[in-house]
Amino acid sequence: xxxxxxxxxxxxxxxxxxxxxxxxxxxxxxxxxxxxxxxxxxxxxxxxxxxxxxxxxxxxxxxxxxxxxxxxxxxxxxxxxxxxxxxxxxxxxxxxxxxxxxxxxxxxxxxxxxxxxxxxxxxxxxxxxxxxxxxxxxxxxxxxxxxxxxxxxxxxxxxxxxxxxxxxxxxxxxxxxxxxxxxxxxxxxxxxxxxxxxxxxxxxxxxxxxxxxxxxxxxxxxxxxxxxxxxxxxxxxxxxxxxxxxxxxxxxxxxxxxxxxxxxxxxxxxxxxxxxxxxxxxxxxxxxxxxxxxxxxxxxxxxxxxxxxxxxxxxxxxxxxxxxxxxxxxxxxxxxxxxxxxxxxxxxxxxxxxxxxxxxxxxxxxxxxxxxxxxxxxxxxxxxxxxxxxxxxxxxxxxxxxxxxxxxxxxxxxxxxxxxxxxxxxxxx
Amino acid sequence: xxxxxxxxxxxxxxxxxxxxxxxxxxxxxxxxxxxxxxxxxxxxxxxxxxxxxxxxxxxxxxxxxxxxxxxxxxxxxxxxxxxxxxxxxxxxxxxxxxxxxxxxxxxx
Numbered sequence: 001x002x003x004x005x006x007x008x009x010x011x012x013x014x015x016x017x018x019x020x021x022x023x024x025x026x027x028x029x030x031x032x033x034x035x036x037x038x039x040x041x042x043x044x045x046x047x048x049x050x051x052x053x054x055x056x057x058x059x060x061x062x063x064x065x066x067x068x069x070x071x072x073x074x075x076x077x078x079x080x081x082x083x084x085x086x087x088x089x090x091x092x093x094x095x096x097x098x099x100x101x102x103x104x105x106x107x108x109x110x111x112x113x114x115x116x117x118x119x120x121x122x123x124x125x126x127x128x129x130x131x132x133x134x135x136x137x138x139x140x141x142x143x144x145x146x147x148x149x150x151x152x153x154x155x156x157x158x159x160x161x162x163x164x165x166x167x168x169x170x171x172x173x174x175x176x177x178x179x180x181x182x183x184x185x186x187x188x189x190x191x192x193x194x195x196x197x198x199x200x201x202x203x204x205x206x207x208x209x210x211x212x213x214x215x216x217x218x219x220x221x222x223x224x225x226x227x228x229x230x231x232x233x234x235x236x237x238x239x240x241x242x243x244x245x246x247x248x249x250x251x252x253x254x255x256x257x258x259x260x261x262x263x264x265x266x267x268x269x270x271x272x273x274x275x276x277x278x279x280x281x282x283x284x285x286x287x288x289x290x291x292x293x294x295x296x297x298x299x300x301x302x303x304x305x306x307x308x309x310x311x312x313x314x315x316x317x318x319x320x321x322x323x324x325x326x327x328x329x330x331x332x333x334x335x336x337x338x339x340x341x342x343x344x345x346x347x348x349x350x351x352x353x354x355x356x357x358x359x360x361x362x363x364x365x366x367x368x369x370x371x372x373x374x375x376x377x378x379x380x381x382x383x384x385x386x387x388x389x390x391x392x393x394x395x396x397x398x399x400x401x402x403x404x405x406x407x408x409x410x411x412x413x414x415x416x417x418x419x420x421x422x423x424x425x426x427x428x429x
Numbered sequence: 430x431x432x433x434x435x436x437x438x439x440x441x442x443x444x445x446x447x448x449x450x451x452x453x454x455x456x457x458x459x460x461x462x463x464x465x466x467x468x469x470x471x472x473x474x475x476x477x478x479x480x481x482x483x484x485x486x487x488x489x490x491x492x493x494x495x496x497x498x499x500x501x502x503x504x505x506x507x508x509x510x511x512x513x514x515x516x517x518x519x520x521x522x523x524x525x526x527x528x529x530x531x532x533x534x535x536x537x
Contacts (some may be wrong), residue, residue, distance in 0.1 A: 011501045011517050019518035020501045021458035022487060024494055031491050037458035044457050 066172040069098065073130045073165040075105025075123075084171075094119050095143070095152075095171075104169065115143065122154055122169075129158040130165045136235050140174070150175045155231070177229065207248040207301055208273050209325055213317050221311060221318070225301040230254070230294040232367075237278055237288035246308040247277040252298025253359050255375060256290040256333075265291060266340070267375040269333045270352075272359020274426055275325050281308055282322035295367070295375075296360050331425045335418045343416040345378050346386040350415035352376065353396065353405060355422070363405040390414065448472075448480040448530060449509040453494055453502045456486045460519040464503035467520040475532050505529070 005011045005023075014020050021037035024030075033041070061068050061081035070079040077100050084097060093115045098104045105126060111119025118141040125137030137156040142149055154171045210218055210225075230236070230252045237243055239258070247254070254277045257265035268290060271277050277300075278288045286305060303311070312318055339348060352375065357363060369387065373380040387403075390396045395411045397404040405411060412419055452468055454461035465484065472480050487494040487502050497506075500517070507514040507530055514529040 005500060010515075014501065014518035017518065019460050019521075020503070021455045021460045022502045024487065024491070024499055024501070026495060029491070029495065031455075031487050031494070033455065033458070037455060037460070040459050041455070041457050 064170075066170040068171075069104055069169045071104055071126065071130075071167040071169060073167075074103065075126065075130075075167075076101065076103050078166070094122065118143075122156070125154075125156050126167050126169065129156045130167050132158065132165065134235075134238075136233065138231075138234060155234075157233070174229075205250060205299075206273070207250050207276075209275055209321055210248055210301070213315075213321060217315055217317055221303075221315075222301075224307060224311060225303050227299050228302045230298065230300050232294055232297045234294040236292040236294065238291050239289060240287050242286055243278050243281055243288055243305050245302045245304055246281050247292075248301040249273055249275070249277065249359070250299040250301060251360055251362075252294060252300050253296035253356055254300075255293045255295045257293055257375075258290045265293075265374065266377040267352075268336050269329060270295075270355050270359060271329070272356075273361070274359065275329065276322065279322060279326045279329060281305055282312060282319070283326060295371075296356070296365055298360065328422075328426050332422050335422050339416060339418040340377060343418065344386075345376060345382045346389055347414065347416035348376055349383065349386045350390060350395070350411050351419040353390075353403065354408065354412055354415055354419050357405055357408065358423070363408070365403055367403065368401050447509070448476055448507065449483075450480060450530075451483045451485060451497075451506045451508060453485050453487050453497075453499045453504045453506070455488055455502050458502075461503045463519040463521065464505070467523075468505060468526070471520075471523060471526055471530075475527065475530070507531070 005015075011020075015023070015034075018036070020034060022031050022033045025032050057070075058079065058081075061070070061079060062083075064081060065083060067084035068079075068081040069077050069084060072078055077098050080098070080100055093111050093113075094108055096107065098107055105123055108119040108123035108126070118139065121139050121141075125134070125139060128134040129137055135158065138153065139155075140151065140153045142151050144150075151174050152171055153174050154169065156170075157168050159166050159168070210221055213221070225248070227250070230247070230249075236245075236247060236254065249272050251273065254271045255267045256269035256271065256277075258268050259265045271292075276282070277292050280286070280288055312322070339351070343351075349372070352372070356365060369380050369383045372387075373383045376383065387396070387398055390411070391398060393410070393414070395405070395407050395414055397406055450468070450472070452465060454465060468482070472482060485493065487499060494502075503517070503519060505516045505520060505526070510531070514531070516526055516529045520526050
């Protein structure tokens with residue numbers, strides 16, 4: 001194209017003087033950037049992108065009530081959010097404010113006195129996450145503060161940034177929440193701000209499988225169970241890893257996932273208040289066959305594996321209930337296999353929404369398209385299209401990560417037959 | 430008219446032609462940035478309010494740049510008052526720019 005520009009003409013001269021950024025090539029209808037200009041523009045674009053994502057990350061972290069650090073693989077604080085920067089400057093040990101650039105792992109490793117065990121546990125959890133042996137680590141602990149005895153939960157998750165391993169450490173004060181969870185043992189609903197307490201046992205506050213046992217057995221088991229809050233995204237078991245606790249969900253939802261090398265984990269089963277996570281314990285096996293991932297935050301009743309085995313051996317009715325449940329779960333997983341293979345995304349999405357609704361006992365829940373896409377084993381765009389179609393038929397409403405089921409009956413006709421088949425097995429079992 | 434102003438005794442009265450300019454650039458590229466800076470300085474010094482400058486990014490509007498016959502960027506086109514004129518490059522040669530704008534610079 002340079003040939004078209006007159007030799008000695010003003011354009012040629014300007015190019016030779018280095019005063020030109022780009023040439024228009026009419027032959028190919030393209031704007032051709034000269035190398036110097038291209039280099040500058042690419043540098044600017046990279047910088048702008050980096051600044052934008054840093055701004056976004058900081059703004060998001062600062063909006064959270066929890067104290068959040070982002071650590072690099074050596075444990076140095078890259079980013080500390082507002083909640084942590086604003087916390088008590090006099091706090092010591094693992095509650096101390098570690099400024100950006102200082103090393104949080106060192107603080108945990110060097111924790112002293114009553115915090116030593118917690119510091120060690122947290123440091124080990126962080127190392128496991130950055131070493132990619134675990135995707136989530138959670139540690140609850142009590143500590144004494146001037147305000148009295150407090151309970152904290154520390155969660156650690158990991159991600160990769162340009163190939164470098166990062167850990168996100170979040171610490172939340174759950175003293176208030178713990179106090180409120182205790183009464184749930186009796187099956188009574190509790191007063192949260194906005195809800196009034198009732199003295200009747202609330203149907204939503206129990207695990208149905210346990211509640212179906214004879215009253216004496218049920219009460220005995222309740223005394224041995226501890227209510228815990230399971231958080232969305234938390235991994236309860238990995239496949240092949242020894243099971244530490246048995247969980248009986250009350251109003252949370254747990255997915256059973258299986259991975260095939262190279263693919264995202266696929267959901268093969270859903271467990272809610274009708275069952276037990278890792279019924280393998282009831283079959284005398286102490287490892288989980290699949291990953292158990294918490295899908296919806298809520299409460300579950302938990303018992304240590306060893307204690308559970310003792311209780312199980314002593315109670316014929318518990319054995320019977322769990323054997324029936326194991327059958328129903330196997331049927332669900334088998335049905336899932338066929339459904340995943342043959343039914344359309346739309347039908348499967350409708351079924352998944354209904355099964356979730358049955359287990360969390362609510363028509364509204366939060367989840368992202370990306371999460372749904374992973375569960376259904378399809379691309380995210382497929383979920384968006386299917387969800388749009390359901391929304392167009394006024395069966396659901398979704399937006400900003402929240403899904404509301406508007407018409408359950410018609411949604412079940414939109415779902416594949418697997419929903420009814422599985423439901424019948426559970427209801428009959 | 431190539432003379433931008435008609436002298437008049439009454440202050441504020443008088444007809445001024447507006448110089449219409451169009452600068453073709455590649456947003457963010459070094460010569461384009463410089464051209465824009467240089468041009469605005471010249472306009473403010475010599476044309477004060479009597480000019481209209483449109484800046485066209487050829488990466489955002491390549492079709493338009495081609496329809497208007499742009500060869501290289503940065504490139505300045507004076508559209509009005511006639512005759513039209515063109516200057517290419519980063520416009521650091523003030524005399525050349527003023528000549529194209531039809532202004533006699535000080536000392537030229």
